[in-house]
Amino acid sequence: MLFVEYPKCSTCQKAKKWLDEHNVKYTDRHIVEDNPTYEELKKWYERSGLPLKKFFNTSGMLYREMELSKKLTDMSEDEQLKLLASNGMLVKRPLIVMDDTVLTGFKESVWEEKVR
Numbered sequence: 758m759l760f761v762e763y764p765k766c767s768t769c770q771k772a773k774k775w776l777d778e779h780n781v782k783y784t785d786r787h788i789v790e791d792n793p794t795y796e797e798l799k800k801w802y803e804r805s806g807l808p809l810k811k812f813f814n815t816s817g818m819l820y821r822e823m824e825l826s827k828k829l830t831d832m833s834e835d836e837q838l839k840l841l842a843s844n845g846m847l848v849k850r851p852l853i854v855m856d857d858t859v860l861t862g863f864k865e866s867v868w869e870e871k872v873r
Contacts (some may be wrong), residue, residue: 758872761793761852763845771806772851772863781872788845788852795842801852802838805859809837812849812861819846 760776760783762769776783793801796852813866825847831865841847849861858871864872 758785759852760784760855761786761788761848761850761854763788763850766850768863769851775863775868776872777863778873783853788848788850790845792841792845793842793848793852796840797819798838798848801854801859802834804857805861807859807861809834810839811818812852814849816857817846819844 758781760773762773762785764770764787773785775788798812801811805811813829814823815826825840832840834872851861851863853868853872855872860867860871
């Protein structure tokens with residue numbers, strides 16, 4: 758399992774604590790130092806079954822500064838994926854990548870069902 762996080766993010770810290778408490782083995786990846794590539798994001802998005810918007814950190818400062826809530830609807834999926842790959846701070850975190858599941862954000866009830 759890949760755990761993509763921003764270590765200063767409080768939600769990521771909670772998620773990591775949850776993983777550790779449940780003895781879930783994972784590989785940790787810093788989302789800014791090792792931003793997901795376009796190819797990774799495309800594969801994860803396709804595997805997730807989630808709308809692409811769920812991959813955006815909509816509460817982040819960069820998302821708001823770039824006024825992406827107004828711009829995303831006019832962008833193709835390809836353009837959105839390229840934008841996500843350009844800066845890790847745009848990507849919703851934490852991000853969990855497993856063989857058959859990709860999760861964005863931390864909802865304990867969903868993780869209970871999908872991660873354990």
